[in-house]
Amino acid sequence: MATVKVHDKYKWKWYQKFYFISITSGMLVTLKYFLKCAILRQQATVQYPEEQRGYSSRFRGRHRLKRDEKGRERCTACFCCMWVCPAKCIHIEAALVPPEKANLYPEDKYAKVFNVDHLRCIFCGLCEEACPKGAIYLDGDIPKPFDNRDDFLSTKDTMLDKEGGPIIGTRL
Amino acid sequence: MVNITVDGQEYSVDEKKNLIDALKDVGIHVPTFCYHPKLKVAGLCRLCLIEIEGVPKLQAGCATPVKEGMKILVSSEKIIKAREAMMEFQLINHPLDCPVCDKAGECKLQDYSFSTGQASTRYKEAKRFISQEVVGDNLLINHNRCILCLRCVRFSKEILNEESLERTQRGNNTVIACVKPGENALISHNYQGALSDICPVGALLNKNMLFKSRVWWYEKTQTICHGCSTLCKVTANVKNNEVYRYMPPENKEKDGYFICDKGRFSAPDFSKNRLYHFMINGKKKKSTETYAELYERFKKSGKVLIIGGTTESNEDLQKISEAVKLFEKNNKNTVWEFKTEDYMYKGDWNSQIDFLLTSDVRPNSKKAKEIAGDNGADKNSLKKAVKDADIIFVINELSAPFSYKTEDESALAENMVFQFLEENKGWDKTVLLTTHNNTAAKKANIAWPIQSFVEKDGTYTDKTNTEKKSAKSVKPPEGLKNSGELFEAFIETLSQKEAIA
Ligand code: SF4
Ligand code: SF4
Ligand code: SF4
Ligand code: SF4
Ligand code: FES
Numbered sequence: 001m002a003t004v005k006v007h008d009k010y011k012w013k014w015y016q017k018f019y020f021i022s023i024t025s026g027m028l029v030t031l032k033y034f035l036k037c038a039i040l041r042q043q044a045t046v047q048y049p050e051e052q053r054g055y056s057s058r059f060r061g062r063h064r065l066k067r068d069e070k071g072r073e074r075c076t077a078c079f080c081c082m083w084v085c086p087a088k089c090i091h092i093e094a095a096l097v098p099p100e101k102a103n104l105y106p107e108d109k110y111a112k113v114f115n116v117d118h119l120r121c122i123f124c125g126l127c128e129e130a131c132p133k134g135a136i137y138l139d140g141d142i143p144k145p146f147d148n149r150d151d152f153l154s155t156k157d158t159m160l161d162k163e164g165g166p167i168i169g170t171r172l
Numbered sequence: 173m174v175n176i177t178v179d180g181q182e183y184s185v186d187e188k189k190n191l192i193d194a195l196k197d198v199g200i201h202v203p204t205f206c207y208h209p210k211l212k213v214a215g216l217c218r219l220c221l222i223e224i225e226g227v228p229k230l231q232a233g234c235a236t237p238v239k240e241g242m243k244i245l246v247s248s249e250k251i252i253k254a255r256e257a258m259m260e261f262q263l264i265n266h267p268l269d270c271p272v273c274d275k276a277g278e279c280k281l282q283d284y285s286f287s288t289g290q291a292s293t294r295y296k297e298a299k300r301f302i303s304q305e306v307v308g309d310n311l312l313i314n315h316n317r318c319i320l321c322l323r324c325v326r327f328s329k330e331i332l333n334e335e336s337l338e339r340t341q342r343g344n345n346t347v348i349a350c351v352k353p354g355e356n357a358l359i360s361h362n363y364q365g366a367l368s369d370i371c372p373v374g375a376l377l378n379k380n381m382l383f384k385s386r387v388w389w390y391e392k393t394q395t396i397c398h399g400c401s402t403l404c405k406v407t408a409n410v411k412n413n414e415v416y417r418y419m420p421p422e423n424k425e426k427d428g429y430f431i432c433d434k435g436r437f438s439a440p441d442f443s444k445n446r447l448y449h450f451m452i453n454g455k456k457k458k459s460t461e462t463y464a465e466l467y468e469r470f471k472k473s474g475k476v477l478i479i480g481g482t483t484e485s486n487e488d489l490q491k492i493s494e495a496v497k498l499f500e501k502n503n504k505n506t507v508w509e510f511k512t513e514d515y516m517y518k519g520d521w522n523s524q525i526d527f528l529l530t531s532d533v534r535p536n537s538k539k540a541k542e543i544a545g546d547n548g549a550d551k552n553s554l555k556k557a558v559k560d561a562d563i564i565f566v567i568n569e570l571s572a573p574f575s576y577k578t579e580d581e582s583a584l585a586e587n588m589v590f591q592f593l594e595e596n597k598g599w600d601k602t603v604l605l606t607t608h609n610n611t612a613a614k615k616a617n618i619a620w621p622i623q624s625f626v627e628k629d630g631t632y633t634d635k636t637n638t639e640k641k642s643a644k645s646v647k648p649p650e651g652l653k654n655s656g657e658l659f660e661a662f663i664e665t666l667s668q669k670e671a672i673a
Contacts, residue, residue: 078271079386094383109272132271
C-alpha cells in the first residue's frame with residue numbers, strides 16, 4: 001500500500017532531553033500558589049459545606065413566590081406559569097378571595113394551592129418569564145437532597161416570601 | 173345587492189344588511205363593541221368609526237345605511253388614529269386585570285387593545301373603583317371592566333322582553349344595575365350564560381364557571397346540545413376529556429347566536445360519577461357474565477318491557493327496534509314504552525318555554541315516538557306493564573343530567589320510572605342501561621354501562637323533524653359501547669345459544 005508522509009517525527013534538541021527546565025518551571029508555579037495560600041491566604045477553594053459561596057445573579061434556584069410592597073401576595077392564579085411549564089410540574093388551584101382576607105390580595109382571585117414539584121422541574125425559568133405579575137422567581141436556594149419524595153414538593157408554605165419584596169421586574 | 177367602494181376597492185354587498193355585517197361578508201372586519209347583529213343599533217362605543225366621502229366628520233359604521241355608490245374608508249390613517257383614541261377612552265378606568273379575568277381569551281376589549289390600541293396610556297389619574305356585585309343567581313358584575321356598551325340591557329329588553337338590567341347614574345358614575353331593588357331582584361332567568369356571553373368584556377361573569385378554567389385551554393367541537401328538543405347547535409368546550417360548558421356555535425349567522433343556560437351548563441354532568449363497568453346487583457361483573465345471567469332469565473320469560481329511548485340517537489334506536497322485532501319473532505310479548513316523564517302524558521308536551529327552550533327536555537323524543545310508537549297509553553298502563561313484565565330494559569332513563577343533577581341525587585327518587593320500579597318490586601328484573609353509577613344502577617339487577625351523549629357521534633331528530641348531527645366531543649374509555657351496540661351484543665349471545673332465530 002502506498003503511504004504519504006505528512007509529518008516528520010519531532011526531534012528533541014539535546015538540552016530538551018534533560019527535562020530539568022520544564023520540571024523546574026512547573027514546580028515554580030506550584031510553589032507560587034503554595035506561598036500564596038500558606039502565607040497570604042488567597043486560596044480559590046472554600047471549605048464546603050461549612051463555608052458557602054454566593055451565586056451569580058442569574059443563577060436559577062428554587063422558586064420563591066413574592067409579595068408586593070404592601071405585603072400582599074402578587075400571584076393572582078392566572079395559570080400562565082402552569083401553562084408554559086414544559087415539565088408540567090406546577091399545580092395551581094384558583095379561588096375567590098374571601099372578604100375577610102381581601103387585604104391580603106391585590107385582586108379577587110388567588111391561588112388556594114400552588115405546588116411546584118422539584119423532582120420534575122428542569123429549572124428552565126420559563127415560569128418566571130411568563131408571569132405577568134412578577135410573582136414567581138427562581139431566586140431561592142439550590143435544591144437540596146432529601147431522603148423522601150414528599151419534601152421535593154414545594155408548597156405555598158415553603159415558597160412564599162414572608163414579607164413584602166422589591167418592585168416588579170427585579171430579582172434579589 | 174349594491175356596489176360600494178371601500179378603501180378604493182369596489183365591492184358588491186347586500187344593502188339589507190347592516191354595514192358592519194355587509195362588510196364582514198366581503199371579508200372586511202370593522203371592529204365593534206356595542207353592535208350585535210341581533211340587537212338594535214345603539215351607536216355607543218364609537219369604535220366602528222368610518223370615513224365617508226363627502227361627509228366631513230367620521231361616522232359610526234354600525235349606524236350608517238348601505239347605499240349604492242357609497243365611497244368609504246375603513247383603514248385610513250385618520251380612522252386608525254380615531255380607533256386608537258377610542259380604545260384609550262375605553263381603557264381609562266379599565267383595571268387591565270386580564271390575568272384574573274375569566275373572559276381573557278374571548279374578550280373583544282383584549283383583542284382590539286392588541287390589534288388597534290396603543291401600547292401605553294397617557295392617563296395618570298387614579299382609576300375609578302367599584303366593588304364587584306352579584307346580580308343574578310349565576311351572574312356577577314364587575315363594574316370596573318364594564319365599557320357601557322349596553323348590550324346586556326338591550327339583550328334583556330329586546331330578546332327576553334324583560335326589564336332586569338339598566339344603566340343608572342350619570343357620567344363617570346354610570347353603572348349597570350338591577351332594575352328591581354331589594355333581595356329578590358336577582359336575575360334568575362335561563363339566559364345568564366348568554367348575558368355573560370354577549371358582554372364583550374369580562375364585566376358579566378357566570379358564578380358557576382368562575383376561575384374553573386382559562387379560555388385557551390379548551391378544545392372545541394362543533395356539535396349539538398342535549399338539553400331539549402330544540403337541539404341547538406353548540407360549540408363544546410372540552411378540557412381534560414370533560415365538557416366544561418357549551419358555547420354558541422361557530423357559524424352564528426347560520427346556526428344561531430344564543431343558547432340557554434340549561435344546555436350550556438349541564439354538560440359537565442356527563443363526566444361525573446360515571447359507570448364504566450357491568451354490574452349484577454351492585455357488584456362489578458364481566459359483560460359476558462351479565463349476558464349469561466340475562467340469558468337464563470330471558471329463556472324463561474314471556475313478557476319483555478322496554479322503557480325509554482328518548483335520550484338515544486337515531487342509529488341506536490334503529491338497532492334497538494331491530495332487537496325488539498327479533499324478540500317478538502321469538503314469541504316474546506314485547507312492549508316499548510318511550511314515555512318516561514309526567515309531562516309526556518300531557519296534551520301538547522312539546523311546546524316552547526322561551527324562544528329556545530322547549531318543555532320536552534329530551535333530545536330525541538320525536539324519533540323515539542316514531543320508532544317505538546305512541547300507543548296512547550296512560551301512566552297506569554306503564555305501571556301495570558312494569559308489574560307484569562318478566563324483564564324490563566330501561567334505556568338511559570335514570571342518569572344525569574336527564575333525570576337529576578349529579579351534585580344532588582335526591583331528584584332521582586322523584587323520577588316516575590324510578591318510583592314505578594320501586595313500588596312494584598321491579599328492580600329484580602331490571603336491566604338498566606346507564607351512564608351513571610348511582611342508586612338506580614346499584615339497585616338494578618343488571619346494569620350495563622353505555623356511552624353518554626357527548627361520547628358518541630349520532631343523529632338526532634329535533635322538534636321540527638330536522639335531523640341534526642351530534643359529534644363526539646369526549647373520548648369514551650376503550651370498549652365502552654352505546655345502547656344500540658349493547659343490544660346487538662346481547663342478541664349475538666342469544667343466537668349463539670340458539671335461544672333466538
Ligand atoms: S423552571 Fe421551568 S420546569 Fe421549573 S417550574 Fe418553571 S417553567 Fe416549569
Ligand atoms: S405565579 Fe405568576 S404566572 Fe403563575 S399563576 Fe401566579 S401570577 Fe400567574
Ligand atoms: S356589562 Fe358588559 S354588556 Fe353590559 S354594558 Fe357593561 S360591557 Fe356592555
Ligand atoms: S334551548 Fe334546548 S337545545 Fe338549546 S341550549 Fe337550551 S337546552 Fe340546549
Ligand atoms: S359598534 Fe358602532 S358605535 Fe359601537
